[in-house]
Amino acid sequence: MFPIRRNRRLRTNETIRSLVRETYISPNDFLVPLFVVEGSGVKEEIGSMPNYYRYSLDLLKDEVKTLWSLGLKSVLLFVKVSDNLKDNKGTEALNHEGLMQRAIKTVKSVCPDMLVMTDVALDPFSSYGHDGIIENGKIINDTTVEVLAEMSVSHAEAGADFVAPSDMMDGRILGIREALDQSNLIDVGIMSYSAKYASAFYGPFRDALDSAPVNIQNIPKDKKTYQMDFANREEAIRETEMDINEGADIVMVKPGLSYLDIVRDIRNSFDVPIAVYQVSGEYAMLKAAAEKGWLDHDAVMLEQITSIKRAGADIIASYFAKDVVKILNV
Ligand code: PBG
Numbered sequence: 001m002f003p004i005r006r007n008r009r010l011r012t013n014e015t016i017r018s019l020v021r022e023t024y025i026s027p028n029d030f031l032v033p034l035f036v037v038e039g040s041g042v043k044e045e046i047g048s049m050p051n052y053y054r055y056s057l058d059l060l061k062d063e064v065k066t067l068w069s070l071g072l073k074s075v076l077l078f079v080k081v082s083d084n085l086k087d088n089k090g091t092e093a094l095n096h097e098g099l100m101q102r103a104i105k106t107v108k109s110v111c112p113d114m115l116v117m118t119d120v121a122l123d124p125f126s127s128y129g130h131d132g133i134i135e136n137g138k139i140i141n142d143t144t145v146e147v148l149a150e151m152s153v154s155h156a157e158a159g160a161d162f163v164a165p166s167d168m169m170d171g172r173i174l175g176i177r178e179a180l181d182q183s184n185l186i187d188v189g190i191m192s193y194s195a196k197y198a199s200a201f202y203g204p205f206r207d208a209l210d211s212a213p214v215n216i217q218n219i220p221k222d223k224k225t226y227q228m229d230f231a232n233r234e235e236a237i238r239e240t241e242m243d244i245n246e247g248a249d250i251v252m253v254k255p256g257l258s259y260l261d262i263v264r265d266i267r268n269s270f271d272v273p274i275a276v277y278q279v280s281g282e283y284a285m286l287k288a289a290a291e292k293g294w295l296d297h298d299a300v301m302l303e304q305i306t307s308i309k310r311a312g313a314d315i316i317a318s319y320f321a322k323d324v325v326k327i328l329n330v
Contacts, residue, residue: 023310025302025328027071030321031117031275035208036060036103037080048204049280050287052319054080057102061110070325074115076164076317077103080209081124089133090125093151101158108159117191118155120148120176121167129206129213131167131226137217139225145172149179156180156188162249166193168226173246191275192248195236195262198227201255201281208280236262237269244272250315255279257304260311267312275315276308283319298327 010020035054037044042056055063067075079099085092092098100118107116121131122144132139133147144167152163163180165172173192180188206212215221228235240251251270253263256278263276286304290297301320308316318324 023306025305025309025324027073027321027325027328029305029309029313029316030072030325031074031076031315031317032067032072032321033076033078033317033319034060034063035078035080036099038082038099046204046208048207048284049319050284050291052208052283054208057106060103060106064107064111064114067322068111068114070322072321072325073113074117074315075107076117076119077107078119078209079103079124080211083127083210086125086127088127090122090147090151093122093125093147094154096154096158098154101154104155104158104160115161116159117162117164118160120152120155120163120165122147123167123211123213124209126211128216128219129211130216130219131223132169134217134219137219139219141169141171144169145175148172149175152176152188152190153179153183153185156183156185160188162189162191164191164193164252166196166254168193168196168223168228171246173243173248177247189249190247191250191252192243193254193277194240194243194248194251195259195266196227196252196254197230197259198222198224199230199255199258199279199281201258201279204280204284230258233262233265237265240266240270244270248272250275252277252317253313255282256308256313256316256318257282260307263308263311263313273314274312275317276311276313277317278304278308278320280319286320298323302327 037054037056039056040058043059044054046052104116107114123129123131132144155163213221250273252275253259254277256276286300289295305324
């Protein structure tokens with residue numbers, strides 16, 4: 001006899017499907033990455049990220065207002081630093097009048113309630129495109145952590161709500177938490193890129209910031225001595241547990257789509273908010289396929305974003321944020 005249970009009953013039409021749907025996307029899910037450059041009147045499209053731009057501070061204001069009007073209330077700031085300001089130690093990162101510090105103030109000046117998170121890592125400031133300081137052919141951990149902690153305090157003093165260390169040095173969450181607390185910045189949070197993989201999907205982002213790592217003193221042109229091996233799963237749990245114990249308020253898995261097993265593992269293991277970063281290469285792939293007419297852009301975009309949330313993400317950092325909320329009927 002045919003089974004009593006017919007699963008297709010719950011798929012008969014959109015009304016019943018929406019009644020039993022498990023995962024919904026809303027503007028509250030998103031964290032919007034923004035790229036900032038010096039100058040005025042600058043809105044430059046990033047070659048490998050169609051329809052995504054670098055903004056000078058004046059135009060950043062308009063973009064932030066647009067985001068707010070769409071219900072997008074959190075941004076993640078990145079800066080593109082000119083070559084002459086880069087050095088091995090990322091000295092410019094600590095400049096209180098630096099581009100990041102001014103960008104934070106700019107966002108808060110036009111939109112005081114916008115939640116501002118900042119990227120904390122040396123690569124945009126490093127002449128070698130690495131996330132740490134290089135000494136004797138090595139990326140040195142503990143000195144780098146000291147700089148990251150100072151950088152975090154500087155961002156927080158400029159008005160950042162959260163700092164987001166993306167460097168993968170050991171012990172940086174504790175170093176940053178202690179530095180913030182010592183400066184009485186106790187309400188400033190930390191979103192840790194806790195399970196960040198050494199991924200080839202970051203290519204377009206490195207174009208956006210001109211921050212690709214170079215081959216220097218035996219250090220290869222990759223970040224495999226600090227970012228995680230993409231073959232590893234258990235290690236992501238260890239990394240995340242350590243970051244939580246060191247004081248991370250939010251943890252992150254990055255990239256997104258290829259790592260949804262990790263997202264689910266972490267969701268099942270820890271009771272903290274999880275962010276997933278759908279990275280630049282993921283954005284570029286869909287834009288390219290859609291340009292060729294090979295994929296339906298909006299349909300694939302919604303499927304991917306929903307998959308990330310279904311896997312266990314509370315927060316999705318995505319270059320698609322604006323595109324998604326424009327087509328949501330919420
Ligand atoms: C650097 C950083 C990277 C990204 C965010 N922060 C690149 C890298 O680690 O080389 C990648 C984001 C993306 O690809 O969208 N600390």
